[in-house]
Ligand SMILES: Nc1ncnc2c1ncn2[C@@H]1O[C@H](COP(=O)(O)OP(=O)(O)OP(=O)(O)O)[C@@H](O)[C@H]1O
């Protein structure tokens with residue numbers, strides 16, 4: 001890909017904070033986000049997610065490397081970058097003293113909407129983010145979730161070409177989270193490229209087309225959620241036998257299908273085995289138990305989750321491991 | 327060729343004009359935001375406007391009798407021009423508070439991520455704070471007039487005095503922005519709120535430096551507050567003859583300009599380096 005089809009392109013970006021700990025920041029950060037797609041940036045606390053977002057949003061200077069957003073260089077063409085981006089920072093950035101409506105009007109006017117358009121847009125966003133009842137409440141009196149929604153609404157006053165969202169749903173209740181997801185999906189449908197960081201892997205799974213796993217300031221794995229799961233995650237087959245007496249026999253039957261160590265929970269009579277070929281294991285195990293005439297209470301296949309991938313990458317993978325996803 | 331070039335330069339100068347237009351429009355939007363703050367939190371603004379009146383009453387009524395003033399003037403006449411200058415100094419806190427709060431709440435970062443010029447942000451701050459100080463000055467002047475303070479010179483000279491006071495406020499604006507951008511958080515403003523007092527006392531605002539030990543008096547004379555107070559006293563003709571400091575007006579023009587020349591570039595530089 002080139003800079004015309006990628007909305008975000010970063011290569012070898014380095015950032016060391018003045019006075020920051022050695023290695024904190026970014027250490028050769030590479031990222032490419034295709035236009036009109038959603039990219040999820042995942043990583044543990046302190047991995048450098050916010051640093052990356054700030055550099056791409058022109059708030060922070062990079063020490064080395066290159067970054068382009070919407071085709072413009074973030075260092076030499078910062079003013080042009082700013083015309084094409086929206087930013088929802090990790091912490092709400094709204095005027096605490098002004099009301100919800102006043103905040104929306106303020107940033108609408110600063111985005112050079114006419115008074116009438118700003119008012120219409122404010123009304124629309126208040127509606128969309130369920131803030132109508134709080135329209136005239138000062139932002140300092142909003143709940144954490146409402147404040148987050150206002151923050152997001154303010155960032156969407158003009159639909160940006162590229163939207164950066166740093167942990168958009170931290171602190172939101174499930175309904176609030178769904179609203180934010182819906183808003184992001186709407187934007188994407190309208191052609192906005194989204195780069196989001198999140199602590200909730202389900203969120204990345206739901207929203208992101210591709211995911212970059214960040215650790216200690218570098219991307220250690222990149223791919224679609226499914227790619228990452230099948231590369232780094234494990235499929236598990238769970239069975240629950242009828243009686244405790246059957247556990248030993250069941251173990252013997254399962255052993256040949258297991259791609260690793262069996263997990264046995266005698267109390268709940270549950271045995272879990274990691275499997276490679278899911279379908280073959282499923283049919284094989286079913287037949288084997290039928291043949292042996294051992295009754296099963298439950299049989300289920302567990303697909304790998306991103307959480308598992310996340311934990312796996314953050315515990316075992318050395319930081320210099322290259323992405324190994326096709 | 328010639329027409330092409332000139333039309334291009336017309337175009338680029340039109341673009342520059344449009345950009346400049348947006349700087350003023352955005353600055354006004356940001357200033358209006360401050361006016362909205364006043365409406366949302368009238369208590370704070372009104373307290374800031376009324377506070378100097380309390381000081382005037384305290385010094386004028388409680389301590390005034392005990393303070394030696396230069397020949398040919400009353401303590402109240404002596405105090406008012408100085409209190410105007412102190413009011414300008416109090417404005418420093420307002421500026422600093424606004425700047426640190428915006429930085430701490432992420433509003434500054436939001437402004438910086440928008441296609442808006444940094445000058446608009448600063449100009450907006452400037453307009454709002456100058457308006458605030460003008461209102462404060464008017465309130466204090468009216469109170470003074472009610473209590474018996476008068477200017478004895480021409481109306482023109484009185485306006486010139488108010489002009490010099492606002493020039494001092496303008497200079498302190500840049501000090502406030504600079505300190506606000508460097509402050510760790512809104513808590514640091516409390517330090518400045520305390521420091522304002524020794525700075526005010528070490529001037530000719532409340533007492534005649536001639537009554538201080540010589541070396542302290544010399545420092546007090548060169549305090550920008552003293553310079554502007556002296557100039558205001560001269561222009562309002564609120565000072566006895568011994569007090570008509572010769573070059574007070576000239577100094578009261580120069581000193582704020584020097585402060586501005588130092589702190590304006592420092593503030594701009596700091597703003598540019600927020601991305602470090
Ligand atoms: N202003 C700063 N000065 C010094 N060090 C900093 C600064 N900001 C961040 N760091 C350090 O840089 C590293 C990356 O921080 P960053 O905020 O980008 O992490 P993050 O991935 O966003 O973490 P989180 O999930 O907690 O938000 C951390 O080690 C952090 O301590």
Ligand SMILES: [Mg+2]
Nearest residue numbers: 049050090166
């Ligand atoms: Mg972060």
